[in-house]
Amino acid sequence: MQQTTRTTSQQATQQTTRYARRATASLAAAVAAGTLALAGCAGPGPAAGAAEDFVVLDYWLWDANQLPAYQRCADEFERQNPDLQVRISQYGWDDYWRKLTAGFVAGAGPDVFTDHLTQYPGFAERGLLRDLNALDATADVDYGEFQEGLSDLWVGQEGAQYGMPKDFDTVGLFYDENVITEAGLSPEDLDGLDWNPDDGGSFEKILAHLTVDENGVRGDEEGFDPDNVAVYGLASNGSGGTVGQTTWSWLAGATGWKFTDADVWGTEYHFDDPRVQKSLDWLFGLVEKGYMAPYEEVGTEPNPQQALGSGRAAISANGSWMLGTYANLEGVDLGIASLPSGPVGHPVSMYNGLADSISAQSPNPEEAARWVEFLGSDDCQRLVGEAGVVFPARPAGTEAAVEAFADKGLDTSVFTDTVDKGHTLFHPVTEEYGAIEAVMTPIMDEIYIGDRDVSTLTEVNGRINGLLD
Amino acid sequence: MSAPSSIPTASSAPPAPSVPGRRVRRRRDDTRLALLFILPATVGLVAFYFWPLVRGIWLSFTSWDLLSPAEFVGLENYRTMVADPVFWNAVRVTLLYVVINIGLQTVLALLIAVLMQRLSRSVLLRSLVLAPYLVSNVVAALVFLWILDFQLGIGNQLLSWVGLDRIGFFTSETWAIPTIAVVNVWRHMGYTALLIFAGLQAISPTTYEAARVDGASETRMFFGITLPLLRPILGLVLIISVIGSFQVFDTVAVTTNGGPVDASRVLQLYIYDKAFAQFDFGYASALSVAMLLILVVVTFFQYRVTRAGQTDLN
Structure with a gap:
């Protein structure tokens, strides 16, 4: 990250895959630095003088779909700040965290990176993140200007601000209108569904009706064979692990259940609560009824969008970040409905937000803060919103995204309404997430498979709370 | 390790040494050569096997999260x-x-x-x-x-x-x-x-x-x-x-x-x-x-x- 040269072709480097990038990197190392410096001077950079005239900031993200939008932000930022350059690297989700860890250990990580709620507590605990309040450029940011509550997720236990909110996501129901009409229903029938963990409410009735067995018998008809299902009512998202973001968090949340005893930095998990246990019981009970695919079919890498696209499932609950993927499914006339409302009287979606963090190892923290301040500004977030991929954290950006989605013919009000109305459940932020996840994932898989009773979660809850002591 | 130039070649061999002396000398030279040949493999073995092995055994008695210093915990892990x-x-x-x-x-x-x-x-x-x-x-x-x-x-x-x-x-x-x-x-x-x-x-x-x-x-x-x-x-x-x-x-x-x-x-x-x-x-x-x-x-x-x-x- 101390490199102060511009690569020969910034554009090309940023769009190649990680393998090619690695090759480029080693090639760059092999080639004499002078060659690169020369190429850098010849580039369109505003500071086409000596290489030391500008500072290069490394910025990492994992979502390839968002890369073009952030490149536009970087271009705009460089135009406004001729003394700074931003070099963006994108790695797939799994590689991203491994590379980031390796980067921290080797002292060769990025200056600024996209951070996730499951990861940042561990980084903060080890002193790897900068407090944005302690850096000039970000000290005066008014976090009240972001969508409600998003910045709170990124405040450490001692009050340090570890992330600049960049976007948010909520969950909705995706479906293929053709499948709904074929079932003799209309998309309106999916609006205002209700659900409860006891009999599943009208939501379960819809799922039953949309399920079709190999003989064409529907799930709510006489003679339905739950062991030979052609179309499942609900697409499986796997067991959901600790968080169940798109899987069960919206069910348990709609009973009024919360993950922990505090919105952020809770010290007690609530998996001993009968409400979450009953919700899980209902969801994974769908397997036996034939309304959802068994674990055997989806394994550890469920692919609900493929299930919807191939007609294997009728309704798929998924996050707003998947909008683009679902919209591109071939032969699917995409419809989006709200999650069913639960015993609390309205739907509840998990509300998760990403943010940009500054590495404590960055040799240029003040410069990094200027980039982060820009990433959190209306200017950048509007650019990101206009790309129509995610909902940026600032209302101006969110509006731009809603418009961009509308231009593509997608009504995304379902995702934004839930935030406007405050019908949300925070993604849990606690210490020891890695260890908790290691305990919870196999256990949730076991519940999905049907080998474990949900009531055993009471004992498990004691175990994971023990990890937090 | 001495430089490869110490290996005697036909041209650099000292003139007319006594027969028993030469035999002793040759044997010693063989050892050096042998050591030289196994050096690369030994370096690899030490750097990539022995050292990680010893260090791994030491780490098994510590609590270490990669980013903060390892802390000795005795037999706790076991x-x-x-x-x-x-x-x-x-x-x-x-x-x-x-x-x-x-x-x-x-x-x-x-x-x-x-x-x-x-x-x-x-x-x-x-x-x-x-x-x-x-x-x-x-x-x-x-x-x-x-x-x-x-x-x-x-x-x-x-x-x-x-x-x-x-x-x-x-x-x-x-x-x-x-x-x-x-x-x-x-x-x-x-x-x-x-x-x-x-x-x-x-x-x-x-x-x-x-x-x-x-x-x-x-x-x-x-x-x-x-x-x-x-x-x-x-x-x-x-x-x-x-x-x-x-x-x-x-x-x-x-x-x-x-x-x-x-x-x-x-x-x-x-x-x-x-x-x-x-x-x-x-x-x-x-x-x-x-x-x-x-x-x-x-x-x-x-x-x-x-x-x-x-x-x-x-």
């Missing part, structure tokens, strides 16, 4: 390990894998090797047998993941055409380990067969001729000649393949990632999870030491039982 049900499950699962993998692989490889020896000496066949070994583990695993996919895999399509129930090869607790073991048998048996085949070459054809003159059948010759004379080679092949088998990781990581639940959470994967997903390098090191001990014991017994150090060919 106490945790003995009481850790996931560890014992991992040992059980790994053993199950090794038994299926090695059992099947050795029998098949032996069969292939004997066929290559007794039936056809075609070079083309020999190359074909080795072909799966040229495919990388990850690629092989991915290909089988698709072939055996519950919904889309051609393997399951075939099963359902025949009228059988589909099988969750990688997604059911019963099938995960056997499937992974068989995938690796497919990849490795050619290589193992080649090793055994090399051993077969050492058995003199005259032995077989003599047996044939006495009217022995192929089966009789296999059990009476091939197997006993192959014992040391077979023992060595077993030792090497068992060690490799215990270290199974990539196939599991690609196909099941330890699941369903813990059904395929083999030792290596658990070590990896602990270290790189949970940053518990101290505990992961303790698990690695446990694996080392298991391998030492297993190898020792294998060596003794197969008498791999002795041959009956002389």
Whole structure:
């Protein structure tokens, strides 16, 4: 990250895959630095003088779909700040965290990176993140200007601000209108569904009706064979692990259940609560009824969008970040409905937000803060919103995204309404997430498979709370 | 280490030394040369085996998260390990894998090797047998993941055409380990067969001729000649393949990632999870030491039982 040269072709480097990038990197190392410096001077950079005239900031993200939008932000930022350059690297989700860890250990990580709620507590605990309040450029940011509550997720236990909110996501129901009409229903029938963990409410009735067995018998008809299902009512998202973001968090949340005893930095998990246990019981009970695919079919890498696209499932609950993927499914006339409302009287979606963090190892923290301040500004977030991929954290950006989605013919009000109305459940932020996840994932898989009773979660809850002591 | 220029060459040899002196000198020079030749390998061995081994053993007595300094905790990690049900499950699962993998692989490889020896000496066949070994583990695993996919895999399509129930090869607790073991048998048996085949070459054809003159059948010759004379080679092949088998990781990581639940959470994967997903390098090191001990014991017994150090060919 101390490199102060511009690569020969910034554009090309940023769009190649990680393998090619690695090759480029080693090639760059092999080639004499002078060659690169020369190429850098010849580039369109505003500071086409000596290489030391500008500072290069490394910025990492994992979502390839968002890369073009952030490149536009970087271009705009460089135009406004001729003394700074931003070099963006994108790695797939799994590689991203491994590379980031390796980067921290080797002292060769990025200056600024996209951070996730499951990861940042561990980084903060080890002193790897900068407090944005302690850096000039970000000290005066008014976090009240972001969508409600998003910045709170990124405040450490001692009050340090570890992330600049960049976007948010909520969950909705995706479906293929053709499948709904074929079932003799209309998309309106999916609006205002209700659900409860006891009999599943009208939501379960819809799922039953949309399920079709190999003989064409529907799930709510006489003679339905739950062991030979052609179309499942609900697409499986796997067991959901600790968080169940798109899987069960919206069910348990709609009973009024919360993950922990505090919105952020809770010290007690609530998996001993009968409400979450009953919700899980209902969801994974769908397997036996034939309304959802068994674990055997989806394994550890469920692919609900493929299930919807191939007609294997009728309704798929998924996050707003998947909008683009679902919209591109071939032969699917995409419809989006709200999650069913639960015993609390309205739907509840998990509300998760990403943010940009500054590495404590960055040799240029003040410069990094200027980039982060820009990433959190209306200017950048509007650019990101206009790309129509995610909902940026600032209302101006969110509006731009809603418009961009509308231009593509997608009504995304379902995702934004839930935030406007405050019908949300925070993604849990606690210490020891890695260890908790290691305990919870196999256990949730076991519940999905049907080998474990949900009531055993009471004992498990004691175990994971023990990890937090 | 001294520079290579110290090696005497014809042109630089000192003039007319006494005969006994020269002999002594030459012997000393050989030693130096030998040391020089093994130096690169020694550097590699020390840097990539001995040092990590010593450091790993030291780390197993510490609590270390990679990013803050290691803290000495004595036997704490080992106490945790003995009481850790996931560890014992991992040992059980790994053993199950090794038994299926090695059992099947050795029998098949032996069969292939004997066929290559007794039936056809075609070079083309020999190359074909080795072909799966040229495919990388990850690629092989991915290909089988698709072939055996519950919904889309051609393997399951075939099963359902025949009228059988589909099988969750990688997604059911019963099938995960056997499937992974068989995938690796497919990849490795050619290589193992080649090793055994090399051993077969050492058995003199005259032995077989003599047996044939006495009217022995192929089966009789296999059990009476091939197997006993192959014992040391077979023992060595077993030792090497068992060690490799215990270290199974990539196939599991690609196909099941330890699941369903813990059904395929083999030792290596658990070590990896602990270290790189949970940053518990101290505990992961303790698990690695446990694996080392298991391998030492297993190898020792294998060596003794197969008498791999002795041959009956002389």
